[in-house]
Amino acid sequence: MQFPRPARALAIATVALLGLTACAAGGSDSDASSDILIFAGGEPDHLTPGRQTVAFDQVMSVFSPLVDLDAEGNTSMLAAESVESEDATTWTITLKDGWTFHNGEPVTAQSYVDAWNFTAYGPNAWENSWELASIVGYTDLNPAEGEPTTDAMSGLTVVDDLTFTVELVGPDSQFPLQLTGAQTGFYPMPEAAYDDLDAYDRQPIGNGPFEMTEAWEDTEEYTVTAYADYAGPAPTIAGITFRPYTDNLTAYTDVLAGNADVLYLPTAKMTSAIADFGDDHVYSLQAPGVDYIGFPLWDEKWQNQDLREAISMAIDREAINEAIYGGLYAPANSLTSPNMNGDPAGICGELCEFDVDAAQAKLEEAGGFEGTMTIVYPGGSGLDELFEAYANQIRQNLGIDAVASPTTDWAEYWQSLVDHTVAGPHFGHWGALYPSQQSTLRALFTEGGGCYLCTGYSSDTVDELLLAADASQTLDDSYEGYAAVQEFVLSEFPTVPTFSNTYNYVTSERVLELPAVSGSPVLSKIVLAD
């Protein structure tokens, strides 16, 4: 720079100040009325139910599912009058009469069929398309090569205004559970949606307890208000303000200050939440998610089952739970969470119990371990302490040189699984969207289940046992069937089950009660102080 610094600097300042006069800080004063709940969350990606992947709370407040769940995981009908089948393959769904979308359009069988077809249609590339994959005709809309020749699934048939049938590719007794709230790919959309899908993504018109009276703008909070003509049980609050936070620790402080009401508790705060908020305002909800450690099973070194079992028995799950999760998680003793209907608790047996001597004996049977064991996890996700703890325990209890190694981020972690380049035992987690063991077992241990990448494990026996369990005519039979699947998978021990998740929430003083199903708070039934 060829000019004297002071003068130059003053000139920059002048220019900057001129800039200031041209712009004003945003912000408006709107005193939230006392029965508007303020939900501290993240920024949505989409609000269209077939597209959202991180906006569950937002979308579930604007839409109502066909089938509802209670706190015990039992189903009851909500938007549907009945969901019935003779053979568990062809299901007849009858809707309740009198339901309307927020724009007054009646909710009909066609609203569902059109929305499901649109969501499933490959070229639309809607993110929740996979939820509909077991309907006959899904593959026609998603051919392996080229463009689909039809835009409707042949398995969906409208019978009359309030009735339609769904044909599945095979018998599946768990189908009604798949129609519950978190599988947002199964929500209906009104005809008005298709006129302008971009506008709809900003301000979806749903059939749920709350309606969007204002559109969502990037990085700004917005408020949904109770829908006067809602045909389901009236919400207990007048509305919900969804406020996005970039940093969930900031959100935590804001809830502590009483500026927001409900927040998903960040892992980093699990050990201090009860001290900060008191027992009454920390909710630990049993959830359908599980944590496990996966292995590069394509690598000969990791095909040694004794080695995998040694690692499992060398991990003191209780101690880690106390130290990192403040005791809020539960050590795993089966492949599924206790939140799942019929979870065969304890089926993992001694393999999931901490026993240093047994672990060392197993390691000896396995022929020891040479070299450094690199335990891989996605960086930037708050998992550092957990994986340091795993590595420490394997180091101390098995004498293996174990190190915890983060990837740059999620995308790199995924890529290492896709490319089979992951360096060793790795992070694993499955958050099921409906409380059936089917979701977890199918996703993690079958090739077509969606998360085959996560474990790299499949087996013909598992496929057969799982199909048999799905085809059960009664729920009790299906529980036995899934237990048989678990027993077989555990006999090959492809993953180390570590924890059953709880989804934890903290609330402000205003919240007297936070009802929940399957790990998700039911915001429409929340009880606020006057």
Next chain:
Amino acid sequence: MAKVIGGRVLELVIVFFGVTFVIYAMVFALPGDPIRALAGERPIAESTIATLRAAYHLDDPLLVQYFRYLGGLFTGDFGTDFSGRPVGAQILRAWPVTLVLALSAWAIEIVVGLGLGLVAALKRNTWIDRTILVTTILATAIPVFVVGVSAQLLFGVRWGILPVAGDKAGWPVAFILPAAVIALYGLAVVSRLMRSSVIDNLGMDYVRTARAKGLSRRRVVGVHVLRNSAIPAVTFLATDLGYLLGGAVVVEGIFNLPGIGNLLFGAIRSHEGPTVVGISTALILVFLVTSVLVDLLHAALDPRIRHD
């Protein structure tokens, strides 16, 4: 004059292409498929992945992607992120928040920094002087998130006098804490500069003359010394504005202000190439244009540099 302008504009063009390409290439080189990571751990149908990758041209070579992006840029199109939102609109929304934050921090640095420097000079070598020195330097040594979170807990939670986060309360209330946190890191330098400048000036002839004329010490210091001494510190502050914008980026995350920093952070995490390059380009353009304007302003003000 024409030559000066021409040279500067040429420089601007080179820097613009160089920097946007380097940033684009770096985002391109990040490992992993951003589309697959969109849904976190949940599966996305392979057909969905393929369609989205095609829609965002992710399978094209780097140069093709870059020139397509540049082409859009010249027609005023900053591209879209992976949720289909226009990047240009996002930058326009975020930019004022960051600028207001940086300028508020700047104002606090001027008032508090100059004040502390003046006091330190007047009370030099006393415990007051040393306390100011030690505390301002200590403050610089504490990581910004520690200061930020402590300030939130004290002012927002314990005393409840200022908002913890967000810009809902508007300026100035919502910006006081974050701006103060940023300003804290400049105080040490500003106050030291001011201190030595005031000490120099106090020894000047004009001060002795003024005192000899019978002016009160208060008037001499308050009017003449203060004004003359402020020049070096204010000069430093002006060049510091760029740093303040950088500091704003970190602080925005802590205080949940929807500015450029927040946007950039989120975009890098989700490998949003167009957003990262868009924001960087916007920042670069602002700096380049400002510096050209400044140089031209110089040329206009100072005949000596209007050489050919």
